[in-house]
Amino acid sequence: MNNIEGKFPLPYCLKCQKKIESNELLIQHFRLVHGINIDSEKELKMFRHLLVRDSSLKSKWLSWYNLVKAGLSIQEAFKCVHTKKYQRLRLVFLSVPDNASIPDLIEVLVEKRGFKREAAVKLLGALDLTSIESINAVQDKLLKAFSYKNNELEHYTVRGFSRVEGKEKIKELCTSADSILEKRNSDIKYDEWYRSTRVPGGIAGSLSNRKRSIFESKLIEILESLGYVSTSYITPVFSSDRKFFLHDAYVENCIIEYNGGYWHRDFLKFKKFLKEDYLEEIKKAKFCIDYKRANRPNFILIWEGDFDNEIEAAQFVISCLYKKKNSTFFSSREIDLELYEEICKQQNKQEEVDKSFLKMAFEFSKHSKCVSKKVCALVVKNNRIISLGINGTPSGFPNCNEVFDPENFDRTEHHKWSLENECHAEISAIMQCARLGIAIETCTLYCTLKPCENCAKAIIQVGIKKVVYNEEYDLCGETDNLFDMAEIEMIKIDI
DSSP states (O other): HHHHHHSSSEEEEETTTTEESHHHHHHHHHHHHOOOOSSSSHHHHHHHHHHHHHHHOOOOOOOOHHHHHHHOOOOHHHHHHHTTTTHHHHHHHHTTTTTTOOHHHHHHHHSSOOOOHHHHHHHHHHHOOOOOOHHHHHHHHHHHHSSOTTSSSSHHHTTOOOHHHHHHHHHHHHHHHHHHHHHHHHOOHHHHHHHHOOOSSSSEEEEEEEOOOOOHHHHHHHHTTOOOOOOOOOEEOOOSOOSEEEEEEEETEEEEEEETOOOTTTTTTTTTSHHHHHHHHHHHHHHHHHHTTTTOOEEEEEEEGGOHHHHHHHHHHHHHHHHHHTEEEEEEEEEHHHHHHHHHHHHHHHHHHHHHHHHHHHHHHOOOOOOOOOOEEEEEEETEEEEEEEEBTTTSOOOHHHHBBTBEEEEEEHHHHHHOOOOHHHHHHHHHHHHTOOOOOOEEEEEEEEHHHHHHHHHHHHTEEEEEEEEEEEEEETTTHHHHHHOEEEOOOOO
């Protein structure tokens, strides 16, 4: 503020560009001419500070002067300067003039922000630029709308599109992402150019041609100069709204996920966002770590604002690489580690539940009469068993152990006979529900053996969303691909 005072010594009205005889007369001037009440000389200095800042704002339509006129107190406005409140709202309407009307603002949302006109009118139609309460209400709605990435369904629904239209647009993004990935894999020069100019932090980022930040580019450059090779890495996602996570970098079996200094869900910086929003980034890390159980990657989460420069960030990454044998998740924030541990505990509880049901399935499988594989499947809803199936022949038909010698049988011959005469445990459990009229949509199926592709088709058809199994099955065929296409979560658990 000292520099400002040197530029425009009191008493002086920056708005009218004229000198006033005394501070008392200046306070009176603001009240009578501008309709702004100032209670003390301290507030007078604060308000003058706000007026000087107005002269450097790129957007003039929502200046501090206008905000104070709308009812924002000078004390509160002074605090907002330092927390950068209203900054995002100004940037949204950067091109509109000081005297812009509501229709002008609506046009910006329609032409530059992808809103349907009806949605833009609904959002801004009630905006009153003379009321700070109205401005704040619209700001909250806009910030919420802009918090979604363009590979999230809500990005389109808040802009007035139907859910069906939103899903179609996301599919277009994913299709484009697939074609880009294919081209990168087939063309080395294109891949090098792509990596040097784009951020692969997600489908939205990579398809919008967003440039890497200087911080991120230098961070990758430092790591590569030290001999660490950075490559692309994709984690498939079980979601109709997104096909995969395309990560920022992958170094020595470590996924590196970079978030800029003002990431939209950083609730430590933006208090209006909830912990649950912030938690999504940690859940994403946990999902990506667990996706490949045989060779789990490590996950390093970097927040740009936590480091003074790129060298510090690079040193943090390298220290994580050295410690990767002792831990799977790293972050520059202690709260991330606490949230990750909390998620792990919740997952461990669910895993204990899954193990309990699998153990039950193993006990029931002992009643199977099959000489090759004794299999049991349980259909569970809300942690309650609603159906049970054991592999074997239909009721009244000869059992497998009556046709084959359990100690000496040909597996190929048995498999052929089994296809003709036996029902798999999964089919038996599903048919039992059909017989009794029990809906099993969204249920979980626990099976001692990985389902074959025919059982997988039946599981998809009845709407089961999660399959937990214990043993691999060498004749399962295309089960993995079928479940991937149907977005069914499949987990292997050892007991």
